[in-house]
Amino acid sequence: MLRVRPIQDTDRDALFELANLSGLGFTSLPNDKELLNSRIELSTSSFAKQVESPSEEGYLLVLEDMETGTAVGTSAVKVGVGISKPFFSYKLFSIAQVSTAANRRFDMDMMVLVNEYAGSTEVGTLFVRPEFRGGGSGSLIARSRYLLIATQPQRFGRNILSELRGEVGEDGSCPFYEHLAKTFFQMDFEEADHLSGTTDKQFILDLMPKYPIYVDLLPPEAQALIGKTHRDGEGARKLLEKEGFRYERVIDIFDGGPTMTAPRDDLLAVKTSQVLAAKSGAPGSVRALVSNERIAGFRACLAMIDPCPKEGIVVVEPSILRALEINEGESIRFVEN
Structure with missing residues (x-):
């Protein structure tokens, strides 16, 4: 893994x-x-x-x-x-070059x-x-x-x-x-x-x-x-x-x-990721990127999950809990991948 x-x-x-x-x-x-x-x-x-x-x-x-x-x-x-x-x-900026005397108008790009x-x-x-x-x-x-x-x-x-x-x-x-x-x-x-x-x-x-x-x-x-x-x-x-x-x-x-x-x-x-409590179980049907909610001990991996927002949990395999170094009940952030 x-x-x-x-x-x-x-x-x-x-x-x-x-x-x-x-x-x-x-x-x-x-x-x-x-x-x-x-x-x-x-x-x-x-x-x-x-x-x-x-x-x-x-x-x-x-x-x-x-x-x-x-x-x-x-x-x-x-x-x-x-x-x-x-x-x-x-x-890059576009500028308009115009000359009525020459009857010319065109755009040019310049780099600054x-x-x-x-x-x-x-x-x-x-x-x-x-x-x-x-x-x-x-x-x-x-x-x-x-x-x-x-x-x-x-x-x-x-x-x-x-x-x-x-x-x-x-x-x-x-x-x-x-x-x-x-x-x-x-x-x-x-x-x-x-x-x-x-x-x-x-x-x-x-x-x-x-x-x-x-x-x-x-x-x-x-x-x-x-x-x-x-x-x-x-x-x-x-x-x-x-x-x-x-x-x-x-x-x-x-x-x-x-x-x-x-x-x-x-x-x-950032906009669509969700945070739910982890529950150990069988692989789910949703492919997702998952992480724990830590900074110093940040861990992330790919997983097949079963989110249950109404129950406030997300079901993941035990191996995912080990990879994220968390226990059941701790928070998992996830986004479909």
């Missing part, structure tokens, strides 16, 4: 391996042990602390193979982005460098080992973040965002970067991507142009990549859209990948 839980110190080597497998362009899961260790420490303290209003906490979850105890996937919730470190993006989402909460770092993909594992590790948010919404910002990776070749090439940012950074995509994920991003403020960039000045092959998702991220994009996220013409400054956003309280799992 697979379940989701907070990362532990014993997961360090597994996380390093996941980072190595994730490949180039995965800024939120860099192959940098020092940085990953700091994120584990931040996650441990964030899960343990009492929070009345969001600050800059970070929650790192792992997908655990319960047979071996090994972390085979990961995802994260990062609170307060763009506050101590800017969260740069390009925002923005720190649009300061104070928002970011969901990201979604990665599952290839051999564990399928069977709902991706949905489990992705949607568990929203049940975590639903457990104590006050810990998280009112706006939730997710960056999706743009087109990056297996050789590390990135056409969007090559035709735009490289001109200003004078470094390869891999170096810029690493600096973005491991520094305070001051180099972006220092080197990127402060003026709008007209999209029509870019080569057609670069224009075609604006807002386009990497092929490995298409499934993640569909999950985000199903949850209520939308693309609002904001893109990553390096690879052109889309930034998806949604109001926290409008997320499907």
Whole structure:
């Protein structure tokens, strides 16, 4: 059985391996042990602390193979982005060009460098080992973040965002970067991507142009990549859209990948999840994502359940109670999956 839980110190080597497998362009899961260790420490303290209003906490979850105890996937919730470190993006605007003298009117798109989402909460770092993909594992590790948010919404910002990776070749090439940012950074995509994920991003403020960039000045092959998702991220994009996220013409400054956003309280799992008392029994007929109602001891998994709202209970198998580390009568949050 697979379940989701907070990362532990014993997961360090597994996380390093996941980072190595994730490949180039995965800024939120860099192959940098020092940085990953700091994120584990931040996650441990964030899960343990009492929070009345969001600050800059970070929650790192792992997908655990319960047979071996090994972390085979990961995802994260990062609170307060763009506050101590800017969260740069390009925002696209359409402007009307009009000349009565030339009898011309047409629209043009331009990109402006923005720190649009300061104070928002970011969901990201979604990665599952290839051999564990399928069977709902991706949905489990992705949607568990929203049940975590639903457990104590006050810990998280009112706006939730997710960056999706743009087109990056297996050789590390990135056409969007090559035709735009490289001109200003004078470094390869891999170096810029690493600096973005491991520094305070001051180099972006220092080197990127402060003026709008007209999209029509870019080569057609670069224009075609604006807002386009990497092929490995298409499934993640569909999950985000199903949850209520939308693309609002904001893109990553390096690879052109889309930034998806949604109001926290409008997320499907936050808005429609229910909480009932657990009762042990036979498998039900409803496929659901279930979690306990804890933060520090958060657990989530997939289950076949039998909700009985009128009786105030939800029937689950004994193995689900063990996976969630709860007893009969304790609360279970669930949402159909």
